[in-house]
Amino acid sequence: MLRTEDIMSTLRMFQEEHLDVRTVTLGINLLDCIDPDVSQLCRKVELKIRRRAGSMVRDCEEVSARYGIPVVNKRLAVSPVSALSAGGGEEAFFRIAQSLNRAAEEVGVDLVGGFTALVQKGMTPAERALIRSVPRALSRTDRLCCGINVASTAAGINVDAINLAAEVILETADRTADRGGFGAAKMTVFANIPEDNPFMAGAYLGYGEADCVVNIGVSGPGVVKRAIERLLEQDEEADLGDIAEQIKKTSFRVTRVGELIGRDVAARLGVEFGIVDLSLAPTPRVGDSVGEILHAMGVTRLGSPGSTAAVALLNDAVKKGGVFASSSVGGLSGAFIPVSEDSALGDAVQAGDLTLEKLEAMTSVCSVGLDMVAVPGDTDAATIAALIADEMSIGVVNRKTTSVRIIPVPGKKAGEVAVFGGLFGRSAILPIRPVGEGASFVQRGGRIPAPIQALNN
Amino acid sequence: MPADFVLTVMSRDRVGIVAGLTEAIVELGGNIDAISQTVMKGYFTIIVTVQFANGVTADELASAVRHSGASGELEVSVKERRGAKTAPVPAGADRFILTISGPDRPGIIHRITSYLASRGINIEDLYAYSESEGFILMAQLEVPPGPEVERLQMDVEGLWPAGRMQVTLQHENIFLATNHVDFRQDL
The missing domain is CATH 3.30.70.260 (ACT domain)
Structure with a gap:
């Protein structure tokens, strides 16, 4: 039996807090499309995507109408493309990229992820070819996303792969200089990449997954922000434990809504339901910001001392509420702090309060890493590689996912503004300290061995 | 002969109305299926579905429940349930x-x-x-x-x-x- 208070509190989530589902991401296994003839391979890829995802957008819209909850993004995540072609070289991967983009456009999804290589311990020739094809692929497509896993707690950090990725990021930005280096915004470098992440740019369908599976990204941070504000309006003496409790309860409800939508979409598509990803994913819209949650908690200047603790509280409370709500929690499941996509974070960067170093510290307690960070276009590959190595080491040592999605903006310097538009937002360009000439740490290459799994102090 | 009734009672609210009417039902040998009760602006209403295996009639049930309150206090109505036990809602609603x-x-x-x-x-x-x-x-x-x-x-x-x-x-x-x-x- 529903109580009046239950109905009213749920309605508030819709009316005041703009509850939505951030993404429905359909994972599709493409390993059964492998063919030595690249033309045949591409044909099979497009056929399979059309067959499995042809009705996805319509199904999402019907479910959205049934429950009155917007589904903001519809996306695809496919098997790691590096596994699809063993001997075709960069040209083959470029053609697969075009096929994926064409199929995504045809079925009407926003983005397709899975242009992916898992190279945490070493690289096959195919994986190297895929990574080398990334600049061309991302500059000549509009929906394709790329994730490169260069590190894991089990395998350590593949610094050779990091060096290659840094060069690829710079080249991708150069090839899309007319769009502010936007191509690099569709590529993420990971440590401990999850197999069931529904968020871009790192979504792909892992080898341990079903043939087709629906994964869900829950509503954005606006709901949590408003819940905290309401708590403090009712009880201005509320302490941090009370705030954590409020976030937890909100996360429970948000997760339940996500799973409800995801299971319905999966049933309509006739595929398995996978996971709910609890990540709070901001958009540039005011009120839909992780930074604003921190403001609501009392962190006036984002990046000042206390910011890391506030993010830690937020991230933990979101997880606790989510895992109680659903037995199918997965993906990244943490608070995102993508600078250009989060208006409050962007403002803090512009004001000089939030630095690259502080962002890095914050990523040690939340998902998912240095995300949508614009840096000067003349940043050298060695500096980008070193930055990636630092972020990967946080993930590897702390047994969590971390990532780097960095955009060297061609022709622009620190303090200038990069505008990517739409959900990708805008941001002041952060200064980055170069590693300096002669610095050879990451350029020595090789692997940083896996960290010890005992003596955890 | 088994009988299946819907009973409604309305009155000004006070403590003990439900206790009294359920006592009347128990004494008649009835088994309650479901109850929904509320108090709105000082007035009590209840709807009860109840089964009897011993041939109790609607009038006997209404009389017994009415007498569980003071004279003229409870407005009681009893209807026999017939046919489908759920409302005629289209399939797939x-x-x-x-x-x-x-x-x-x-x-x-x-x-x-x-x-x-x-x-x-x-x-x-x-x-x-x-x-x-x-x-x-x-x-x-x-x-x-x-x-x-x-x-x-x-x-x-x-x-x-x-x-x-x-x-x-x-x-x-x-x-x-x-x-x-x-x-x-x-x-």
């Missing part, structure tokens, strides 16, 4: 929660319930009240398959001049999922 809020004025409930009846939408539960901040109505509806929810909501909003009443229509599962710890989706 979905449950939705309708809320309407806004300034109170005569005729709101009549207008919405007339519209719902014209669309073949059954009201399973209805709760409404008026207070200083305005009027609010919450109804649990069984909506036949077909009309899109958004369209239905727009139709209901269109029953009043633009902006006067705030209308929401959400699937019941949303409320169950977000409020009930043990909710399991049953698609």
Whole structure:
């Protein structure tokens, strides 16, 4: 039996807090499309995507109408493309990229992820070819996303792969200089990449997954922000434990809504339901910001001392509420702090309060890493590689996912503004300290061995 | 001969009404299936479904319950349940929660319930009240398959001049999922 208070509190989530589902991401296994003839391979890829995802957008819209909850993004995540072609070289991967983009456009999804290589311990020739094809692929497509896993707690950090990725990021930005280096915004470098992440740019369908599976990204941070504000309006003496409790309860409800939508979409598509990803994913819209949650908690200047603790509280409370709500929690499941996509974070960067170093510290307690960070276009590959190595080491040592999605903006310097538009937002360009000439740490290459799994102090 | 009744009782509220009427039912040998009871602005109402295996009649049940209160206190009605034990709702109907809020004025409930009846939408539960901040109505509806929810909501909003009443229509599962710890989706 529903109580009046239950109905009213749920309605508030819709009316005041703009509850939505951030993404429905359909994972599709493409390993059964492998063919030595690249033309045949591409044909099979497009056929399979059309067959499995042809009705996805319509199904999402019907479910959205049934429950009155917007589904903001519809996306695809496919098997790691590096596994699809063993001997075709960069040209083959470029053609697969075009096929994926064409199929995504045809079925009407926003983005397709899975242009992916898992190279945490070493690289096959195919994986190297895929990574080398990334600049061309991302500059000549509009929906394709790329994730490169260069590190894991089990395998350590593949610094050779990091060096290659840094060069690829710079080249991708150069090839899309007319769009502010936007191509690099569709590529993420990971440590401990999850197999069931529904968020871009790192979504792909892992080898341990079903043939087709629906994964869900829950509503954005606006709901949590408003819940905290309401708590403090009712009880201005509320302490941090009370705030954590409020976030937890909100996360429970948000997760339940996500799973409800995801299971319905999966049933309509006739595929398995996978996971709910609890990540709070901001958009540039005011009120839909992780930074604003921190403001609501009392962190006036984002990046000042206390910011890391506030993010830690937020991230933990979101997880606790989510895992109680659903037995199918997965993906990244943490608070995102993508600078250009989060208006409050962007403002803090512009004001000089939030630095690259502080962002890095914050990523040690939340998902998912240095995300949508614009840096000067003349940043050298060695500096980008070193930055990636630092972020990967946080993930590897702390047994969590971390990532780097960095955009060297061609022709622009620190303090200038990069505008990517739409959900990708805008941001002041952060200064980055170069590693300096002669610095050879990451350029020595090789692997940083896996960290010890005992003596955890 | 077994008998199956629906019993309703209304009176000014006081302590002990349910205890008294259930005692009467027990003494007649009845077994209660379901009860829904509420008190609104000082008045008590209850609806009970009850089964008897021993040939008790509707009049005997009504008399016994009436005598569980003071003379003339309880307004009692008893009907025999016949045929289907659930309301005749079309197969595939979905449950939705309708809320309407806004300034109170005569005729709101009549207008919405007339519209719902014209669309073949059954009201399973209805709760409404008026207070200083305005009027609010919450109804649990069984909506036949077909009309899109958004369209239905727009139709209901269109029953009043633009902006006067705030209308929401959400699937019941949303409320169950977000409020009930043990909710399991049953698609």
